[in-house]
Amino acid sequence: MSIQDIRDPAAIHAAMAEYDRVGRTYFLEKYGFGKAREYMLRDPANGRLYDSKAIVGAAHGYAFPERGHLSATDFSGGEVTVEHLLSTLGFEVVRIGQDWTRDEVQATVRDYFEMLRLEATCQVFNKSEHNELLRQRLRARSKGSIEMKHQNISAVLDQLGLPYIRGYKPRSNFQDLLREVVLAHVQHQQPMMQTIVDAIEEQTGPGNKTYRGVLVEPPVPESIPTPKRRQRLPRKLDYAARDERNRILGHSGESWVLGFEENRLSEASRADLAAKIDWVSERCGDGTGYDIMSFEEDEVTRFIEVKTTNGGSLTPFIISQNELEFSEETEDAFCLYRVFEFSNSPRLFIVRGDLNQALHLEAMDYRARLKSISR
Known part of the structure; x- marks a missing residue:
């Protein structure tokens, strides 16, 4: 039996269709092939990639049902x-x-920033x-490799302190070329970029304003190496600083957290404590080192500093020296409430205690x- 006996493209199409139905992992396991390391069959209609040797092996069974498919040891793969x-x-x-070539990287970066623009403008x-x-367009790139490159772009933007697309969590180990192209684009x-941030x-x-399910665990960021030289960008693009200066966003975030705390204590059958919550920054202004005084269910005081962003959970934020020192003094009574994706679907995580440690x-x-x- 030889793969050269296959003369009808329909057998290849049948194997590709099965690959699509059952998925790559099951298909390779069923026919006894490993993942392709060098050559992939590409469907020009949609850009999907298929393990070429496995497809040919399976196609033999479609072309000659009486002989059956070929396994990986029945024939060699490769160019010839x-x-x-x-x-x-x-x-x-x-x-x-x-x-990745420069042209491939540039095309992917342009596409990423177009999606970021659409997301920022709620389209x-x-x-x-x-x-x-x-x-x-990128004939040799799979769906997974492009998704990874999008996550790499998020990592570069995260290093620059700029917003990135929700759902593309920053992933490091990117080419120097990618950082160069992203920085040049910015x-x-x-x-x-200013339109996006604005x-x-x-x-x-x-x-x-629904509080059910909004509390999540703090994210675990991937370790992303700090660039040797900090890149200086125009202050108008400093996303974290703009969050801090945006008084309306900060005020709205604090108001939302106030409602969250009232709901939390009321559901714990402590409506008496919910009634005593004090929005200190609204009453006294900034400078106390926290925004809201709330309570644990056992009546112990909880000092809450609220940091709000429309960006993702890993978006950097500004902490003042006063807030830092207050977290050291009050230890576990201090809680940083990081509210993120505020304008889309608000969620929050809590960092408790000395912020120097977290x-x-x-x-x-x-x-x-x-x-x-x-003198």
């Missing part, structure tokens, strides 16, 4: 066998595993459709006065 057969039958074979878009359109498209900042109301802190500003000069 599988690739030659598929090309002869009119199929496209692409080589994988190579570094509906479909990530899968964007991925599929990219695959039609610098050359500053008006567009649009996100303008959304100051909560996406909903946060990576980066010095940004100093209070300066002239030194005395010895």
Whole structure:
């Protein structure tokens, strides 16, 4: 039995259809093949990639039911066998595993920023459709590899302190070329980036006022190496600083947390404590080191500092020296409430105790006065 006996493209199409139905893992296990390391069959209609040798092995069974499929040990793969057969039958074979080219990276970055713009301006878009359109251009890239590249872009934006697309959690281990292209795009498209940040900042109301299920565990960020030299961007693009200066967003976030606390204590049958919650920053202004005084169910005081963003859970935020020192003094009585995705569907996580122990802190500003000069 030889793969060269396969003369009808319909057998290849049948194997591809089965691959789509059952998924890659089951298909490879069923026919006894490993994942392709070098060559993949590509469907030009939708950009999907298939393990070329496994497809040919399965196709033999479709072409010759009485003989059955071929296993991985029945024939060799590669350029002169599988690739030659598929090309002869009119199929496209692409080589994988190579570094992304500048053109591929630039196309992916442009697509990412278009999705970020649509998300920031509350326009509906479909990530899968964007991925599929990219695959039609990036012939050797799979759906998974493009998704990973999108997460890599999020990691670069996170390093720059800029917003990134919800659902594309930052993933490191990216090419230096990717960072270079993202940075160039941000610098050359500053008006567009400012439009994105402005649009996100303008959304100051909560996406909903339902508190059920909003409390989540603090995210576990992937360890992303800090660049050797901090990249300086225009202050108008400093997302964390803009969150801090956005008084309406901050006020709305505190009001939402006030409602969350009242709901939490009421559900714990402590309506008496809910009635005693004090919105200190509203009554006295900033400077106390916390925003809201609430209570544990056993009446112990809980000091709450609220930090609100329309960005994701890993968006950086600003902590003042006063807030930092207050967290040291009050220890476990201090709670940082990080409210995120506020305008979409608010959620929060809580960091309790000394913030020095839980946060990576980066010095940004100093209070300066002239030194005395010895004569």
